[in-house]
Amino acid sequence: xxxxxxxxxxxxxxxxxxxxxxxxxxxxxxxxxxxxxxxxxxxxxxxxxxxxxxxxxxxxxxxxxxxxxxxxxxxx
Numbered sequence: 001x002x003x004x005x006x007x008x009x010x011x012x013x014x015x016x017x018x019x020x021x022x023x024x025x026x027x028x029x030x031x032x033x034x035x036x037x038x039x040x041x042x043x044x045x046x047x048x049x050x051x052x053x054x055x056x057x058x059x060x061x062x063x064x065x066x067x068x069x070x071x072x073x074x075x076x
Contacts, residue, residue, distance in 0.1 A: 001064060004056040006048050013041035016055070 008016060013036045021031035032038050040055045056064075067074040 001056065001060040004054055004060045004064075006053055006055070008038070008041045008055060010036060010041070013038060015057075016040060 003012070005012070016034050016038050018030060018034040019032040019038075020028050023029040032040070036042070063074060
């Protein structure tokens, strides 16, 4: 999973998509901008949890899920 991290570096930050969330008024609002301004690129590098907080690509996530379906093995 070469594209999975807790925080992105400057090079990978440009690949990050913007994140949106529902606002209190029911409208969709920007929750975290894409790129170098994102909290995933600039945030504090102190909290690393296995229960959440990872940033990944769809490819890495699908490979992880396939490994789970295979009982813990992916490519041998």
